[in-house]
Amino acid sequence: MSQHHQTAAPSPTARRTRRVIIDAAIETLALNPAATLAEIADAGDLSRSTLHRHFTNRDDLLSAIDAECRARFAAATSAARLGDDGALDSLDRLAQEYLDLGPVLGLVFADNAPVDPDTWEDSDGRDQDLVAMIERGQQAGTGPDIDPELSPDWVITTFWVLLFGAWLSLKNGMSRRDVAMHLSRTFRKAVGTGT
Known part of the structure; x- marks a missing residue:
């Protein structure tokens, strides 16, 4: 019997947090394209570790921003x-x-x-x-x-x-x-x- 591993859908809280991060990144990077991940986390009123749980690096975040835009x-x-x-x-x-x-x-x-x-x-x-x-x-x-x-x-x-x-x-x-x-x-x- 084969077992299939399914990725669980993100919880509503995780989806909301991801949305807050993306919105904060769009707002922050629109004003300063060189803004750091720490500045984006601050703009979203989130810890940097929370941001990193959703986006492991800047490229991942930029990819999500591009898709949202x-x-x-x-x-x-x-x-x-x-x-x-x-x-x-x-x-x-x-x-x-x-x-x-x-x-x-x-x-x-x-x-x-x-x-x-x-x-x-x-x-x-x-x-x-x-x-x-x-x-x-x-x-x-x-x-x-x-x-x-x-x-x-x-x-x-x-x-x-x-x-x-x-x-x-x-x-x-x-x-x-x-x-x-x-x-x-x-x-x-x-x-x-x-x-």
């Missing part, structure tokens, strides 16, 4: 309801949803960023979906809502540059409401047809 980006993309209406409205909603990711953006935009969406398996497919949506938004018919003279790559680059500026403005104390308004108006004027 990927999940948050996917949820934000889904919430933006891309394709529900015109391309410009869809991209504007996507920018607003990404802006709400807060410290996750800090990880993406940091020097020597610990999180890089370009390394995610589906990043090429996601970019191709955006390119196709932008191209539809540049078509005649009901009237284009994205300037057809701009390449889709330029529109995507503009999207990310403006999102970076919006994140910096939040970080520097501008209100979320004002940042959202500035981001939307600037993006629409930069890539829209103005019709």
